[in-house]
Amino acid sequence: MVELLKQIKNEEExxxxxxxxxxxxxxxxxxxxxxxxxIAKLVDPSTPFFELGIYTAHEMYEEWGGAPAAGAIxxxxxxxxxxxxxxxxxxxxxxxxxxPMTTKKVIRAQNIAIENRIxxxxxxxxxxxxxxxxxxxxxxxxxxxxxxxxxxxxxxxxIPQITAIMGMCVAGGAYLPVMCDHxxxxxxxxxxxxxxxxxxxxxxxxxxxxxxxxxxxxAGISGTADFREPDDESCLARIRALVDKMGRKPGAPFDxxxxxxxxxxxxxxxxxxxxxxxxxxxxxxxxARIVDGSVFEEYRAEYGQTVLCGYARVGGWAVxxxxxxxxxxQSVVPAVGGGAGQKRIEFGGVIYTESAEKAARFILDCxxxxxxLIFLHDVNGFMVGKEAEWSGIIRAGAKMVNAVSNSxxxxxxVIFGGSFGAGHYAMCGKAYDPRFIxxxxxxxYAVMSGDSAAGTLVEIKIKQLEREGKKLSExxxxxxxxxxxxxxxxxTDPRYAAARLWVDAILDPAETREVLxxxxxxxxxxxxxxxxxxxxxxx
Numbered sequence: 367m368v369e370l371l372k373q374i375k376n377e378e379e380x381x382x383x384x385x386x387x388x389x390x391x392x393x394x395x396x397x398x399x400x401x402x403x404x405i406a407k408l409v410d411p412s413t414p415f416f417e418l419g420i421y422t423a424h425e426m427y428e429e430w431g432g433a434p435a436a437g438a439i440x441x442x443x444x445x446x447x448x449x450x451x452x453x454x455x456x457x458x459x460x461x462x463x464x465x466p467m468t469t470k471k472v473i474r475a476q477n478i479a480i481e482n483r484i485x486x487x488x489x490x491x492x493x494x495x496x497x498x499x500x501x502x503x504x505x506x507x508x509x510x511x512x513x514x515x516x517x518x519x520x521x522x523x524x525i526p527q528i529t530a531i532m533g534m535c536v537a538g539g540a541y542l543p544v545m546c547d548h549x550x551x552x553x554x555x556x557x558x559x560x561x562x563x564x565x566x567x568x569x570x571x572x573x574x575x576x577x578x579x580x581x582x583x584x585a586g587i588s589g590t591a592d593f594r595e596p597d598d599e600s601c602l603a604r605i606r607a608l609v610d611k612m613g614r615k616p617g618a619p620f621d622x623x624x625x626x627x628x629x630x631x632x633x634x635x636x637x638x639x640x641x642x643x644x645x646x647x648x649x650x651x652x653x654a655r656i657v658d659g660s661v662f663e664e665y666r667a668e669y670g671q672t673v674l675c676g677y678a679r680v681g682g683w684a685v686x687x688x689x690x691x692x693x694x695x696q697s698v699v700p701a702v703g704g705g706a707g708q709k710r711i712e713f714g715g716v717i718y719t720e721s722a723e724k725a726a727r728f729i730l731d732c733x734x735x736x737x738x739l740i741f742l743h744d745v746n747g748f749m750v751g752k753e754a755e756w757s758g759i760i761r762a763g764a765k766m767v768n769a770v771s772n773s774x775x776x777x778x779x780v781i782f783g784g785s786f787g788a789g790h791y792a793m794c795g796k797a798y799d800p801r802f803i804x805x806x807x808x809x810x811y812a813v814m815s816g817d818s819a820a821g822t823l824v825e826i827k828i829k830q831l832e833r834e835g836k837k838l839s840e841x842x843x844x845x846x847x848x849x850x851x852x853x854x855x856x857x858t859d860p861r862y863a864a865a866r867l868w869v870d871a872i873l874d875p876a877e878t879r880e881v882l883x884x885x886x887x888x889x890x891x892x893x894x895x896x897x898x899x900x901x902x903x904x905x
Contacts, residue, residue: 385458401454409443417441421864423467440475454489462492466502476516483892485526491533517545551581625682629660632876641808670720671695675728681883686732689742722762729769745789776889781809805860820851
């Protein structure tokens with residue numbers, strides 16, 4: 367765990383260097399700060415910036431030299447004490463151009479802001495769409511145009527948006543700032559639909575970038591910019607002054623008390639948790655290092671014990687926790703089949719009928735009582751076999767999935783270890799609209815584990831070859847198995863998921879509580895809770 371965590375942190379540090387020292391130097395020569403320097407001056411002194419999506423586009427676009435963090439920085443920070451979403455182009459990465467994953471990253475940040483009603487600040491410094499990949503950036507519902515559509519929707523919802531143009535803002539990207547509440551421009555920046563070269567080619571007119579859409583033009587002639595600032599520092603100071611004047615809207619109806627630290631240090635988690643699927647650990651011990659005062663009010667503690675449910679507080683916020691128990695437990699076979707009443711061992715990390723029934727009911731109760739939900743994943747999937755089928759595992763699983771799907775309180779997911787198959791869905795995977803989804807470095811996220819998938823795929827391949835009259839030696843079978851397993855393992859790595867925005871961040875396990883507080887504070891900004899309805903439940 368510690369070695370893997372060190373590797374993750376080293377990789378993140380490299381990603382933070384953006385386009386590298388030469389690109390940073392070039393940005394400074396223009397009299398401009400880098401995106402990360404801007405954010406550091408924007409957020410309140412001595413407060414952290416919680417970055418989301420740092421691994422976006424990791425090991426992607428390598429034929430174009432890569433795009434660290436997809437050339438954009440997104441995350442949560444405090445500005446004048448207010449929680450804000452910050453979206454900043456990194457001009458050291460391909461002049462801040464939009465790759466396909468850049469667009470998806472900005473849209474993900476906007477969607478988080480929409481779901482949680484988070485005021486948003488854009489620091490724009492971008493050359494526009496990365497033209498060699500325009501077909502994957504331009505046309506679809508989760509592509510470039512969605513960014514501006516979201517600007518309009520956020521404005522209509524009353525979510526404040528401030529844009530600072532601190533470099534180039536060209537072509538379609540020019541609509542983003544103009545659809546926000548406030549527009550600031552620094553000297554030397556530019557805002558235009560077409561740059562000098564395109565204007566000359568299209569209509570034969572010669573004009574400089576400054577004449578077309580410089581800060582002076584938009585502040586004094588077009589009337590588009592609200593504030594013209596001499597440099598980055600004064601622009602960021604102006605943003606802070608504007609945020610300071612914002613009114614406050616009513617918050618969410620979730621219960622909040624004074625926060626209390628856990629009784630046990632979070633670093634204990636390193637020694638408690640095991641990423642080895644064959645090893646057991648007690649999930650209650652992890653929960654005790656995350657929740658306020660280490661107090662966990664466990665719901666139906668003696669029933670369906672492979673899923674833990676209960677009430678707690680995190681950062682003072684009341685929460686309901688649904689977590690996979692990784693200890694094997696002894697239970698009594700329910701009154702079905704020939705073994706009714708006998709004792710049996712239930713495997714940790716597996717969802718049994720009773721576990722699913724309990725979790726579904728608990729989720730319903732949390733919605734009834736306006737309690738946000740936290741899902742802690744380390745799940746192999748649902749139990750299979752004759753006994754499971756006779757007990758109604760499909761019906762119970764469907765009930766849990768229904769409850770998760772229709773839940774109206776905020777849902778936050780953290781993947782500790784495995785999160786496989788339908789177990790991932792039932793535990794509020796990405797497709798089930800968690801407000802945030804995080805992963806530990808030990809997370810594994812797929813239809814099934816690498817070994818299981820490799821065994822299945824090798825068997826299929828062997829039968830296919832046999833039909834063609836070919837037979838593999840034991841050595842060839844082993845090599846094929848290892849090849850498939852290694853490919854599958856790479857795809858189940860949380861970095862692979864984070865690169866594609868399937869998770870919002872990879873966490874240091876000891877910082878899980880801190881991150882959950884960020885997420886709950888964000889969720890508390892949205893006062894709207896829809897009416898809870900489940901539709902038809904299989905009973």
